Amino acid sequence: xxxxxxxxxxxxxxxxxxxxxxxxxxxxxxxxxxxxxxxxxxxxxxxxxxxxxxxxxxxxxxxxxxxxxxxxxxxxxxxxxxxxxxxxxxxxxxxxxxxxxxxxxxxxxxxxxxxxxxxxxxxxxxxxxxxxxxxxxxxxx
Amino acid sequence: xxxxxxxxxxxxxxxxxxxxxxxxxxxxxxxxxxxxxxxxxxxxxxxxxxxxxxxxxxxxxxxxxxxxxxxxxxxxxxxxxxxxxxxxxxxxxxxxxxxxxxxxxxxxxxxxxxxxxxxxxxxxxxxxxxxxxxxxxxxxxxxxxxxxxxxxxxxxxxxxxxxxxxxxxxxxx
Numbered sequence: 067x068x069x070x071x072x073x074x075x076x077x078x079x080x081x082x083x084x085x086x087x088x089x090x091x092x093x094x095x096x097x098x099x100x101x102x103x104x105x106x107x108x109x110x111x112x113x114x115x116x117x118x119x120x121x122x123x124x125x126x127x128x129x130x131x132x133x134x135x136x137x138x139x140x141x142x143x144x145x146x147x148x149x150x151x152x153x154x155x156x157x158x159x160x161x162x163x164x165x166x167x168x169x170x171x172x173x174x175x176x177x178x179x180x181x182x183x184x185x186x187x188x189x190x191x192x193x194x195x196x197x198x199x200x201x202x203x204x205x206x207x
Numbered sequence: 208x209x210x211x212x213x214x215x216x217x218x219x220x221x222x223x224x225x226x227x228x229x230x231x232x233x234x235x236x237x238x239x240x241x242x243x244x245x246x247x248x249x250x251x252x253x254x255x256x257x258x259x260x261x262x263x264x265x266x267x268x269x270x271x272x273x274x275x276x277x278x279x280x281x282x283x284x285x286x287x288x289x290x291x292x293x294x295x296x297x298x299x300x301x302x303x304x305x306x307x308x309x310x311x312x313x314x315x316x317x318x319x320x321x322x323x324x325x326x327x328x329x330x331x332x333x334x335x336x337x338x339x340x341x342x343x344x345x346x347x348x349x350x351x352x353x354x355x356x357x358x359x360x361x362x363x364x365x366x367x368x369x370x371x372x373x374x375x376x377x378x379x380x
Contacts, residue, residue, distance in 0.1 A: 098319065102304050102321070103303050112360075143349075144350065
């Protein structure tokens with residue numbers, strides 16, 4: 067009976083989207099570390115980039131996926147690796163909408179921990195180049 | 208059968224003599240208004256205030272020791288023609304904001320507070336309040352309240368600060 071229950075719970079856990087997001091914790095961490103600039107609904111403000119209906123574009127390439135971790139707001143945030151992975155997965159789930167075109171493999175704490183060792187410096191130029199690369203890759207398809 | 212007829216006739220006459228059509232309207236009207244008033248009673252409102260994001264509160268929003276101001280650094284909009292939630296007329300609320308948490312003494316829970324600045328006029332100058340809980344040095348720019356948060360607005364001029372409840376803090380069990 068206990069084994070059956072454990073198996074059932076494991077199945078439930080596996081079915082949960084994007085590597086077990088605790089929505090309350092993720093939203094709180096988003097509020098404390100991201101929302102001040104990116105706005106409650108991820109729409110950004112002024113020069114702060116919009117994530118709503120946009121963030122999924124970066125997930126089209128490996129460099130783009132890495133960018134979302136290496137961007138300073140992520141990489142040097144006060145969040146631990148597991149919390150950062152969770153909040154990134156939450157952002158993709160809540161905000162990406164139709165901007166995500168491929169299957170999204172959730173970020174893991176290990177992946178995030180490794181990538182954030184290399185924070186970006188010239189973010190604005192890097193981002194512009196990245197989006198241009200993704201756009202031209204889409205054109206070739 | 209006659210007995211039954213007589214009984215009903217008596218009852219009907221009795222009712223007709225003792226009641227009026229206006230009395231009937233009055234009773235129905237009373238019921239309608241009464242039913243409508245019940246949700247306005249304090250009991251119902253106290254229960255509704257338990258919903259997240261709308262905490263039960265006490266204290267004076269025009270006073271620096273008001274619970275939401277635990278991390279504030281600036282002039283209180285409540286003293287400048289606005290409120291703890293709104294900007295004074297003629298100013299614009301910054302969409303970019305400093306965020307902290309404060310404990311609400313009314314229910315003992317921690318809430319996420321967004322200190323949106325109101326911008327577009329020179330400093331209000333009234334009710335300067337600097338409590339700074341959770342404030343970090345400038346090398347953590349997202350966690351410092353010492354910078355001008357009038358970003359994303361048409362004017363960089365700082366006027367006063369609001370303290371808006373945007374959520375309930377997550378607490379690990």
